[in-house]
Amino acid sequence: MTAQTQEAQAAQDRDAATQRPRTAWGTSLLAIVEREALRFLGQRGRFFAALVRPLVWLLVFAAGFRAALGLSIIPPYQTYITYEVYIVPGLCGMILLFNGMQSSLSLVYDREMGSMRLLLTSPQPRWWLLFSKLVAGTCVSILQAYAFLAISAAFGIVMPWLGYILVLPALFVGGLMLGALGLALSSFVRQLENFAGVMNFVIFPMFFLSSALYPLWKMEESSQLLRDICAVNPFTHAVELIRFALYAQFNGWALLWTLVATVAFGVLALWGYDPARGTTRAGG
Amino acid sequence: MTQAAGGGLSVRHLSHSFGPRRALDDVSFEVAQGAFCALLGPNGAGKSTLFALLTRLVTTPQGEIEVAGVNLARHPRAALAQMGVVFQQPTLDLDLTVRRNLRYFAALHGLSGREAEARIDAALERLDMAERGGELARSLNGGHRRRTEIARALIHRPRVLLLDEPTVGLDAASRANITRHVHDLASDMGLTVLWATHLTDEVWATDRLVILHRGRVLADSVAGRVAGDRPLTEVFLAMTGAEA
Incomplete structure (x- = not known):
């Protein structure tokens, strides 16, 4: 490279630095959250479907299962609890899990339809755009989880009032983690029709191999291996984080696990959406 | 100095492959500020790949893109801020x-x-x-x-407007309207326009014309000059063969 070329390039770099768009952190985040919320509110069916699923588990499955499963007193509980009380945090996790996958499904759809291109060609840092998408999906999940907690309360499953406040950050972290997983999956699954299969391979093992429906010691009675798998499943830790928060207690280990998984899935998603890998298929 | 420096678009020695398939092969062209450039090519010519590279949905180590004087690879956000995009979808x-x-x-x-x-x-x-x-x-x-x-x-x-087959699926009247509107944007606002199409009737005789076929540039000139005294459709079909 000649000195003249280097000088021209340096001048261009200086020009580009002055033209560089200001990062609109708040504006872009709010817009993405608002769009997701409007889409969600416009899809009433999605809202009710998201609520019906955990309510069926709570009101039908738990009622039938109550007699079969005896629960001992384990933290954060300080007394014997009914099975319905036990599975409420797990069902909150289920809402986050399904919603995280639903959001990623819509990302695959968005990418096929083109609106993801609109997002990725805006002059904001790509990681911030993807993070904003995650936050938007998580906000929708949290709305659903609170609606579920309200209905559960109406059926007599009431948590300490402080728990309803402290569960907010737990739901947020859990929602981010599961959203990041969905985002990572959406970057690797190229076609919408393939995604349903992937979801089944992720959602069901993640949900059933966790502490959402039964405590780990119960699982250990059946199989040590299954118990160990449950113990490393990040979904278990998201559920435990929610469970402890609902009783106004802090579970640092669960938080650490959930955060580590969030970062790992987030990095994977960023790599998946790296333009050097390409997010579009070749066309005309 | 390239034409892109004044608000135009510059593509230099751009190549890209999807696996073993060469989608673009050493593509170079420049569009001056305020010019309307039609990127004409049959289906599969590499237009959408070129757009994916221009909008940084995909990056490639081979070649350079400058948008209004800003290097896309080195200053992606500044370059994207200078760009308006209308996608095919x-x-x-x-x-x-x-x-x-x-x-x-x-x-x-x-x-x-x-x-x-x-x-x-x-x-x-x-x-x-x-x-x-x-x-x-x-x-x-x-x-x-x-x-x-x-x-x-x-x-x-933006200073540069990219449109990837924006009239796909529209009726003749809407197509003519949109084509006219965008030509007006170039002449009235000094906007640099790159308009990808496979339809020759969307190209005006005074437009810059780049013909892309199988990932290579076959022609790069003013449309009237490329057509000569023959209809552009005929010239285009002759250049790209029956596949057009």
Whole structure:
């Protein structure tokens, strides 16, 4: 490279630095959250479907299962609890899990339809755009989880009032983690029709191999291996984080696990959406 | 100095492969500020790959792109800020109003409040869509949806406008209208336009014309000069063979 070329390039770099768009952190985040919320509110069916699923588990499955499963007193509980009380945090996790996958499904759809291109060609840092998408999906999940907690309360499953406040950050972290997983999956699954299969391979093992429906010691009675798998499943830790928060207690280990998984899935998603890998298929 | 430095677009020695398939092979062309350049090519010519590279949805180590004098690889955000894009696929949220769609886009470019509203008004006005701002995007016909997308691409006042086969699926009248509108944008606002198409009737004799075929540039000149005294369709078919 000649000195003249280097000088021209340096001048261009200086020009580009002055033209560089200001990062609109708040504006872009709010817009993405608002769009997701409007889409969600416009899809009433999605809202009710998201609520019906955990309510069926709570009101039908738990009622039938109550007699079969005896629960001992384990933290954060300080007394014997009914099975319905036990599975409420797990069902909150289920809402986050399904919603995280639903959001990623819509990302695959968005990418096929083109609106993801609109997002990725805006002059904001790509990681911030993807993070904003995650936050938007998580906000929708949290709305659903609170609606579920309200209905559960109406059926007599009431948590300490402080728990309803402290569960907010737990739901947020859990929602981010599961959203990041969905985002990572959406970057690797190229076609919408393939995604349903992937979801089944992720959602069901993640949900059933966790502490959402039964405590780990119960699982250990059946199989040590299954118990160990449950113990490393990040979904278990998201559920435990929610469970402890609902009783106004802090579970640092669960938080650490959930955060580590969030970062790992987030990095994977960023790599998946790296333009050097390409997010579009070749066309005309 | 390249023409891109003054607000134009410069593509130099760009190549890209998808696995073993060479989608673009040493593509170079320049579009001066305020020029309307038609990128003409049959299906599979590499137009969409070129657009994916121009919009940084995909990157490649081979070749350089400059948008209004800004190197896309080295300063992606500054380059993207200079660029308005209309994609081949519809990108409007059909359940939102036209204005909400535009507001969302403005926010992605860091615009909000009165400034965003003023720019949205101006963009809608320019595309004769001012009356439609409150309508749901779903209620618009294909032509008006495209106009909305073009209006949206202008909100952040880009210097370069890229349109990837923007008239696909539109009737003849809507196609003619949109083609005229975008030609006007180049001549009235000094906007640099790259218009990808496979339809020769969208190319005017005075337009810059780049013909792309099998990932290579076959012609790069003024459309009238490329056509000579023959219809452009005939010349285009002769150059690209029966596959066109």
